[in-house]
Amino acid sequence: MAKSVKKRHALSTRIWHWINAVSLIILFMSGLTISNAHRYLYWGDYGFDPADAWLAVMRFPSWATIPSRYNLAEARDWHILMAWPFALGLLFIWIAMLANRHFVRDLLTRRKEWKASAIAKDVREHLKLNFRHAGEEGSAKYNFLQKLAYGVVYGIFLPMLVFTGLAISPGFEPAAPWLVDILGGRQSARSLHFIFAFATFGFVALHIVLVLLSGPIKQTWAMIGGGRMENSDET
Amino acid sequence: MKRRTLLAGAAALGTGACSKIAGTDTANSLFEAAEDWHRAAHRTLANRQALAPEYAPEDRSPTFRSNGSKTVDTPEYRAELANGFANWRLQVRGLVEQPLSLSMDDIRALPQRTQITRHDCVEGWSAIGEWTGPQLSGVLDAAKVKPEANFIVFYCADTLYGEDYYESVDMVDAYHPQTIIAHQLNGEALPEGNGAPLRMRIERQLGYKHPKYLTAIEAVSSFENIGKGMGGFWEDHPAGYQWYAGI
Numbered sequence: 001m002a003k004s005v006k007k008r009h010a011l012s013t014r015i016w017h018w019i020n021a022v023s024l025i026i027l028f029m030s031g032l033t034i035s036n037a038h039r040y041l042y043w044g045d046y047g048f049d050p051a052d053a054w055l056a057v058m059r060f061p062s063w064a065t066i067p068s069r070y071n072l073a074e075a076r077d078w079h080i081l082m083a084w085p086f087a088l089g090l091l092f093i094w095i096a097m098l099a100n101r102h103f104v105r106d107l108l109t110r111r112k113e114w115k116a117s118a119i120a121k122d123v124r125e126h127l128k129l130n131f132r133h134a135g136e137e138g139s140a141k142y143n144f145l146q147k148l149a150y151g152v153v154y155g156i157f158l159p160m161l162v163f164t165g166l167a168i169s170p171g172f173e174p175a176a177p178w179l180v181d182i183l184g185g186r187q188s189a190r191s192l193h194f195i196f197a198f199a200t201f202g203f204v205a206l207h208i209v210l211v212l213l214s215g216p217i218k219q220t221w222a223m224i225g226g227g228r229m230e231n232s233d234e235t
Numbered sequence: 236m237k238r239r240t241l242l243a244g245a246a247a248l249g250t251g252a253c254s255k256i257a258g259t260d261t262a263n264s265l266f267e268a269a270e271d272w273h274r275a276a277h278r279t280l281a282n283r284q285a286l287a288p289e290y291a292p293e294d295r296s297p298t299f300r301s302n303g304s305k306t307v308d309t310p311e312y313r314a315e316l317a318n319g320f321a322n323w324r325l326q327v328r329g330l331v332e333q334p335l336s337l338s339m340d341d342i343r344a345l346p347q348r349t350q351i352t353r354h355d356c357v358e359g360w361s362a363i364g365e366w367t368g369p370q371l372s373g374v375l376d377a378a379k380v381k382p383e384a385n386f387i388v389f390y391c392a393d394t395l396y397g398e399d400y401y402e403s404v405d406m407v408d409a410y411h412p413q414t415i416i417a418h419q420l421n422g423e424a425l426p427e428g429n430g431a432p433l434r435m436r437i438e439r440q441l442g443y444k445h446p447k448y449l450t451a452i453e454a455v456s457s458f459e460n461i462g463k464g465m466g467g468f469w470e471d472h473p474a475g476y477q478w479y480a481g482i
Binding site: 026029034035037038040042045046047048049066067068069071072073074076077078080081083084168169170171172173174175176177180186187190 | 253254257262265266269270272273274276277280281282285286287288290294296298300353355356357358359360361362363438439440441469472474475476477479480481482
């Protein structure tokens with residue numbers, strides 16, 4: 001292998017990671033303002049009466065929202081703007097990680113990793129805060145739970161945020177009315193958009209906790225400068 | 236740079252700085268560009284005349300929520316409401332060869348379109364109702380819109396926060412087959428709360444784009460000199476809603 005591939009994170013991964021981080025933070029916080037505009041979630045095509053809601057969402061406090069003072073128009077400005085780097089960034093990283101084999105090499109789980117005993121061992125190691133137990137072949141960079149988490153986020157949470165977001169846009173709907181149908185109607189798509197936003201928030205919170213527990217300075221530097229491959233690491 | 240620093244920076248960006256950034260000309264031109272990209276994407280991905288979904292009668296919501304202006308608080312409007320809008324006139328003017336002044340009978344005598352569509356409010360809720368009225372395209376053809384017209388402006392009898400409500404669309408939406416001047420909701424004359432006697436239906440855009448209590452339709456080349464120049468009541472507001480309400 002050439003020396004240039006010894007970086008732990010590819011340049012494409014690093015660029016996307018930070019663009020995506022900024023996009024997600026602004027989308028999430030402006031999304032909380034949009035949620036405050038009508039705090040009720042429904043299933044089906046229509047819904048406007050709180051009595052029909054399956055969930056009355058809390059009113060998000062001003063420290064959590066963009067902008068801090070309730071302003072739906074400005075929140076929509078941010079949301080509509082950051083949707084572009086978020087969605088195009090996701091498309092970019094999928095193409096990049098398929099092209100540079102990051103997905104197949106590091107993120108795709110192997111059949112033997114799905115054995116109950118292997119999963120139980122992985123969970124035990126995590127609970128002991130031992131994160132340096134990559135797959136049995138030395139080449140695997142991530143352990144099973146990491147692969148699963150990244151796979152779910154890349155393959156389900158983030159794409160579903162894009163698709164459910166498109167589905168609630170009345171101007172996009174005539175281009176793909178089937179999208180709204182398979183999601184169960186516009187209000188269902190809106191509910192799912194909210195659910196995947198909070199699922200992603202949960203992932204980000206866990207991600208940050210695990211980075212803090214596993215050497216935050218080194219991890220963050222690696223996501224900026226690229227870092228070195230684990231197996232060339234002296235520890 | 237540490238992750239903590241980055242996170243603190245991001246949080247600061249999120250809370251205070253976003254508002255500061257949002258007030259700058261650069262941010263505003265970015266916001267406008269993003270809005271234009273969405274509109275361009277929508278119109279590239281779908282046919283310009285592609286229809287918003289239409290529903291079956293049983294899909295209608297049990298009631299149709301009224302929002303924004305729920306009435307017009309003038310003695311003239313109360314008098315019109317009391318006598319069934321017998322003297323209501325819809326003016327068609329501006330860049331047209333044949334200005335029109337239509338009575339409710341004139342409007343009901345035009346070819347009608349009935350459509351059961353979903354109304355999406357900018358706040359997030361939706362209602363489904365059946366609307367009936369003539370297509371705007373037919374009225375514009377009767378008035379012979381001049382080629383230099385780029386937008387259609389809708390004037391309303393209602394005021395909100397002391398300002399006249401108005402809206403505008405471009406010619407793509409003006410000539411869209413589902414763009415109708417509705418005088419009926421669910422088979423009944425339009426209720427007061429939903430814009431009696433006339434409201435626009437611009438089906439591929441959010442609710443604030445569907446002006447109620449309609450009094451005049453004007454063909455213009457630019458809406459720069461109307462209101463505060465942004466093309467609508469909400470658009471004119473400080474940090475107002477997007478002119479393109481299809482997002």
